[in-house]
Amino acid sequence: MLKIQELRELIKLVDHSNIDEFTFESEGSKIKMKKNKETTVQTVVENKAQAQPVAPVVTEVPQVAVQPAQQQTEQAATVATSPAPAADENLHKIVSPMVGTFYASPSPDADAYVKKGDKVKEDSVVCIVEAMKLFNEIEAEVNGEIVEILVENGQLVEYGQPLFLVKA
Template structure:
């Protein structure tokens, strides 16, 4: 059965490409992804209810539409209201995946609240489709808040850290 992370990554890739429809079938499982204006709302509703995608029978086609980043911006609204400061920079997830605060369970976390970071400091890892991607701070400053938990699934564009820029 397709994992929700794999489906989300496919949606993201198709959204960035020029193809309008994608079909894949393997061992009786089938997925159909279509990109067009009329089905964006339908895709948003399906993305909001991932259980519906996971419980679909293998022979049934799942047709989510790719939306640029509207679902990913929804969780950011409470953070913006909570911390309104011109000097705060949000480090956002560049992809859908799993957030890891350290390179392995036995090693210490990359950063903690109060740590100083530079532009090229690695702050976390996002695992997407078995690839571990190191995420850099992209700004000099101090970590003010860590917005996600270790092992949590994150969306494209979801804020991960708040950094007080220097």
């Protein structure tokens, strides 16, 4: 007989595979698993003099998210009107050196290290990225002025994700 943990692992394996149906028999125990897929069953009936059994035709119907036209237009307008600050080649990107949580200040009640328009030096601390309970101070790496802050306080950031744009 399978243990609960083994059964859970088996379910996960079947769920993440392309198998639709799975049967397992061992020592008199039988386990049968089937995936639920949304399908449309279509039966074709032909009028003939002799009645013959007809096999159903099964067609998978993919699910498509449909957005209202107004929402699509609003999204297109947002994309069209958003400025492209990265187009300016003179801007330096301060990027995250690791995956973690971005913090703009040393503590929740303290002021942010930098704000838009602040002047920074190479060794100026601009933020903290917390990873695995370690708080890593991120330095500007360049002399210049903060043009834009690209992330929100408390936001998860990826390795190499731009955090600030600095005009050198």
